[in-house]
Ligand code: ATP
Ligand code: MG
């Protein structure tokens with residue numbers, strides 16, 4: 001089974017061909033980061049325009065690198081949501097046009113399901129499992145009893161972890177996106193500033209990052225007022241310690257409570273070295289297997305969309321040309337009924 005994946009939910013225009021849901025045949029990502037950097041974040045209108053310029057070229061390149069013609073494909077899988085509406089529409093319309101022109105089924109994929117299924121392309125998924133989804137827009141713990149089933153265990157009550165990383169980076173004067181810079185500084189630091197831990201109520205699997213973000217803002221503000229210099233590495237290290245400790249703690253507790261043998265991580269912040277090391281160590285102690293994709297499959301790409309799309313294809317899920325981009329798409333299991341709901 002060959003699936004063409006297309007992803008345009010945010011600021012990367014991406015297309016990929018994946019074989020049998022597990023093997024990357026081609027994986028093309030055109031990043032717009034350089035265009036958004038000077039604004040310190042993604043500008044939706046700029047993103048949409050870039051997608052329009054890039055999408056055809058990126059799809060052609062993915063097919064060329066895969067050495068496959070449209071006739072060799074079984075379906076087109078595209079990110080249907082969540083994301084920026086103008087950005088999603090470019091991918092969804094390109095996918096529908098391509099599918100219509102070549103008589104292929106089109107499958108609408110939830111972006112976060114894509115992040116999760118990146119693990120199928122690297123290391124594999126053994127059910128039941130707990131997935132930690134930690135990205136620019138999401139921070140969630142999800143229990144997956146089997147392929148294509150998602151039960152939300154906990155989620156952020158305010159900012160996503162990646163959002164907090166990017167905001168703290170901005171306060172420290174680091175370039176966008178800030179996550180990798182904070183990660184690097186945190187590793188260089190010899191000392192760290194002590195910031196609070198947002199454990200929330202006993203037993204809660206929810207997250208909160210806005211208090212931590214405010215604590216960092218206050219720390220920098222107070223230092224500036226007193227005329228003291230702020231050591232960005234010390235702040236980065238303290239911030240990262242707080243995030244890593246709470247995320248690791250809650251993930252391990254969820255894995256034990258749900259009795260799973262495997263935990264997978266997904267999303268851009270899963271590229272964080274501090275978090276990867278901490279999860280590997282803590283889960284290792286509990287003899288729970290831990291998988292996280294390589295860095296280029298943690299951040300946005302279309303191979304992960306094709307991987308999730310393959311699993312949906314195998315489950316018999318098919319979309320049609322009425323499909324539309326949905327910025328608030330819900331993460332639902334792979335069933336025909338849910339496909340109707342999401343349309
Ligand atoms: P979502 O997937 O929730 O829709 P998104 O697609 O914008 O959001 P991703 O592309 O998955 O998010 O991840 C981008 C985020 O990951 C950014 O916030 C970025 O700062 C963060 N990030 C990337 N690398 C690292 C790292 N090494 N440490 C921490 N954060 C990182
Ligand atoms: Mg991105």
Ligand code: FE
Pocket residue numbers: 111115135136267268299300
């Ligand atoms: Fe993403």
